[in-house]
Amino acid sequence: MATTDSTAVSVRQNVDRYHGLDRDQLQSAFRLMQTARRLDDREVMLKRQNRIYFQISGAGHEAIQTATALALRPGYDWFHLYYRDRALALALGVTPEMMLLQSVGAAADTASGGRQMPSHWSSPELHIFTGSSPTGTQFLHAVGCAEAGRFLHPESDELTLVTTGEGATSEGEFWESLNAVCLNRLPVLYVIEDNGYAISVPVEKQTPGGNLSRLVSGFPGLLRIECDGNDYLASYAAVKQAAEYIRAGHGPAMVHAHCTRPYSHSLSDDERLYKTKAEREAEAACDPIINFPRFLISENLMEEVTYKRICHEVDLEIAEITERVLKAEPPAKSSACLYLYSPDIDPTGDQFDKDPHCAGEPRTMVDEINLTLAEEMARNPNIVLFGEDVADCSREENLREVKGKGGVFKATFGLQAKFGSRRVFNTPIAEAAILGRSIGMSSRGMKPVCEIQFFDYIWPAMMQIRDEMANVRWRSYNGWKCPAVIRVAIGGYLNGGAVYHSQCGEVAFTHIPGLRVVFPSNALDACGLLRTAIRCDDPVLFLEHKRLYREPYNRSPHPGPDFTIPFGKARVVKPGHHLTILTYGMTVQKSLLASTFIEQKHPEKSVEVIDLRSLAPYDWEAIRQSVEKTNRVLIVHEDCLSFGYGAEIAARIAGELFEHLDAPVGRVAALDTWVGYHPDLEDEILPQTEDIQREAERLLAY
Known part of the structure; x- marks a missing residue:
């Protein structure tokens, strides 16, 4: 017993030596x-x-x-x-x-x-x-x-x-x-x-x-x-x-x-x-x-x-x-596919199918994105918006003298001034950091809406998107989730954008399980899809075509603060009976123009144009119904042709709807190369209205 006591005394005397342990x-x-x-x-x-x-x-x-x-x-x-x-x-x-x-x-x-x-x-x-x-x-x-x-x-x-x-x-x-x-x-x-x-x-x-x-x-x-x-x-x-x-x-x-x-x-x-x-x-x-x-x-x-x-x-x-x-x-x-997506919030469900209540003057797509972000930030105090140059001005004191930037395309203009620098802020030029920080914020229950300035520069963040963000829920068996929104400016037809400001490549992301991918073609859809993306419980890649930001033809009055569009629901832009054109993004308008020229030239023919809007998931039921009606289908997209987004849809149509086809499945897309700087090169590389018209007429004549 004495030994035990002396040991205890020794330990107490050495408490500092053991750092209090x-x-x-x-x-x-x-x-x-x-x-x-x-x-x-x-x-x-x-x-x-x-x-x-x-x-x-x-x-x-x-x-x-x-x-x-x-x-x-x-x-x-x-x-x-x-x-x-x-x-x-x-x-x-x-x-x-x-x-x-x-x-x-x-x-x-x-x-x-x-x-x-x-x-x-x-x-x-x-x-x-x-x-x-x-x-x-x-x-x-x-x-x-x-x-x-x-x-x-x-x-x-x-x-x-x-x-x-x-x-x-x-x-x-x-x-x-x-x-x-x-x-x-x-x-x-x-x-x-x-x-x-x-x-x-x-x-x-x-x-x-x-x-x-x-x-x-x-x-x-x-x-x-x-x-x-x-x-x-x-x-x-x-x-x-x-x-x-x-x-x-x-x-x-x-x-x-x-x-x-x-x-x-x-x-x-x-x-x-x-x-x-x-x-x-x-x-x-x-x-x-x-x-x-x-x-x-x-x-x-x-x-x-x-x-x-x-x-x-x-x-x-x-x-x-x-x-x-x-x-x-x-x-x-x-259980292999269990918890790939949220079990609680289904962005393809009827609860996101809300009618627009339009009011005011027609607004551009970029203005609708800006207003939708503002409305959602007012609704949810845990939304933060960040990326390169998204704030009005990092030095807040300068806002008394300067107008403010608000993104290179002005999509986020005025949001820092309205919601403060805690909720809208600039980051260093580090795409992986932008996405990685989003994952950490999401893990704590926040809703990060981050921006990658140009799609061409998203690749440093690919590890964070594919190996982390998209599988957080699945790999943790629904223990964790990552409902972040990644806004990305994408696409060409810019005259001078060249190799590093004009590329598409959405197919690399639609291939990733667990990631939602949407691509609006007009102001109304941009509003509804962005609101769904923000209220969704899964990671969403929200693609915004740069050329569509301020096009006059795709404007819309504001549809109201509760307007949402379900993911996986296509829109029939123009009904028809003899050919289906499946498309999205910038090529929606080009497909509409091509169909108009065809019908003027061939009054007995009509072309149905479907805007997919949502790429992952996509609306197979709308595709099936249209192909069964028209018996001919042409898939049009701005991304490269080989191994492109249209290849999967073409293969599924051939595999599941073959008996309804009266012609081969057609595809029109960009050449398998990079977008060039000179306008003549860009026009040759990217799909044009005449390319769509030519392939559509071939299928109609088959």
Whole structure:
């Protein structure tokens, strides 16, 4: 008993040395670390027995991860983890059973319903955002999450944690995120778990100078703390200091923790192929799972018998869980498409089929977009509008003297002046950051409406759209959602737009499951479809043709603040009986002109023109009814012909309506090349009225 008392006194005297952590907390930390390592070991065994399908470990990272969780506030702060963060996820509240259910791909897997690889953590209750495999995408989600926290709860001292290995800091999203958090002094904590290797590439071949902390030293307001990530107490002290700095309102912080990776990158990798025996032995000597309990025992913070008991209890628990989990039911095959889209709000439903109540003078398409945005922002205070040049003026004091910009096409003019800079603001020229921040904002319940200035520059954001935004709901089994709207100016016929301001390419996005794609051709439809997009619960790509913004023929009086058009509902622009033209966007008017010329030339023939309006989903029923009536069909679009949007519709018509066809399915589209600068080149490359007329007459004569 005397020994126990003296030990307790010793611990109290050393409370500062242990950064305020007591004996029980330190032993609990070791239990978490040991559990994480033994789960890794169990998964390795199961993979070698072919009882699971993939394994990637967090071995060697347990000290920094467990310390990070203990220094933060689970369920209060927000967490964007990466695939090595097993110990961190455990410490936040993810259970070993949840992890092993994911390993076997069980239907009961709470993170993804058997859809994600193991170690892709997700828990709305614990504020752990659904993780993915692309390295570095999570940085920008963390930025948006922190922005949303500041917007929704300005009084809160919550912070957003984002973790990564050092390899992912080579990605552009990392640097875009640092730019954003430092510009806005956002409460974001980066924890860099630097184990010296990105799979087989050593850090000196990834990072100039071999040290990330030195590399980021020029970012204003970014607190940088470098620590030994194998040392639990050093790690805890570093993260605690960083968290206090952030909660005090000073801005972002980065903890650069040097740790070890005693196992290969994954079971698909063999580190013996690129690490020497001496390197591997040196790493093993730094292993926190060995050194931390030794430290605790040497400091009289844990007895040898307690150490053995914890190890035994952990092994028993994991063995028992494994026994249960291996009997778990796999996902039902019928669930494959479940939660691809919102189960709560159906944008194709009748509730979005609202009649217009038009009033006032006819307005251009760009004016209707502007007014619709204003009405929806007044209706929903959680809508924020941002992108490059969308604000009236970033320097608000200048608005007393200048008119303001409001977008390069004036689609957002006056909205910053009306709703303020918290809700309408400019961003750096960084398309991935614009989309990634939207994802983070959406995760907190906001409705981001972001703008990509020109479709031709959307491609840096493709990873964020395809691998993140479109599958957030599906991969998390409806745990998370991303109802963002991406407004994009698209299309040619500009005379001088050339290669980088005139392209279409919508087919690349209609191919993405989980993403809605709409493309209005006139002011009325732009209003109704944009309002549906904003009230929708799914991510929407809203394409605005630049040439249609101010065309006189497509104007409309304002249809009222509740006018909506369902997605997947085409509009019969002109009825006819002998040929169907399926089109959208700029080629709707050209198809109408072509049909007029044909009917003037052939009075006995009439052409039906259908504006699809919504590309994903599209209105198959309208297509079917029209083709069954006319028995001939021509598909017209501005995008390239080969592998284009019309190819899918043509194939489906041939496959399902063949018996109704009296002629082959025709297509008119752009040449398979880029749009040229000179007007003569542009006219040759893009589909013209005479091209549509010529192909339509061929089909009518067939």
